[in-house]
Amino acid sequence: MKLKYIGMLLLAIVLAFLYFYINPSEVDFLPKCPLYLTTGVYCPGCGSQRATHQLLNFNIFGVFQQNALFVLGLLVIGYHFLISVFNYFFKKNKYNYIYHPKTPIALLIIIIVFWILRNIPHYPFNLLAPK
Amino acid sequence: MEQRQPKNYLVESILVTIFCCLPFGIAGIVFASQVNSKYASGDYEGAKKASEDAKKWMNWGLIAGIIVVVLYLVFLFALGGLAMLGGDF
Secondary structure (H helix, E strand, O other): OHHHHHHHHHHHHHHHHHHHHOOOOOOOOOOOOHHHHHHOOOOOOOOHHHHHHHHHOOOHHHHHHHOHHHHHHHHHHHHHHHHHHHHHHHOOOOOOHHHOOOHHHHHHHHHHHHHHHHOOOOOOHHHOOOO | OOOOOOOOOHHHHHHHHHHOOHHHHHHHHHHHHHHHHHHHOOOHHHHHHHHHHHHHHHHHHHHHHHHHHHHHHHHHHHHHHHHHOOOOO
16 A cells, blocks of 8 residues: 555656656647547646646646646645645644535536537637647 | 545546546546535435445546556557658558
8 A cells, every 4th residue: 555655656756757847738749638639629638738837837827828627626636635634633623625515516517617618719718728 | 423424536536537537537526426415415325335436437537547648658659660660651
């Protein structure tokens, strides 16, 4: 079990270095989204590799440009992490909204609306499509 | 007696949705919502079941992601090899 976490940490470090130095917009050997490749439709995750590169280079505007959902995902994950760490270290039982019955539904609706909007090829919706 | 809420894998499902495999991630989010709503209405058994389903979908998402990356790399090296042999394609 411990080995698994060490492996994941090493993988994360390697990937972080990779995406820090390589801009996925400029090279063509990184995997492309299978949905976009086969149908030409953007999925809600399209642009995540480019967004990761922008994030690692501290360009928050660039992250928004590539995939606005990525920012929301980061906020949700960061929130969950902070609450979990807080509860663990201070032995508190602060309520985590990840476990609220409405949270997953709200996120699902946001993801699907985002998915539809970013595929409309007109201003201002095309701002949501990856560059 | 109040039982602890089972893990709902919402965060993991969001990661799967954003980074690779939309259908699996969405299924995971649907089951995550079932974990939360069933637990809230006192159905602990149902919540546990939904938690296991959510975990299953998250794992499928991970596996699908790894398969896509591996297939892509194989394809890339195959193409690279062909190009080095001077093949027209």
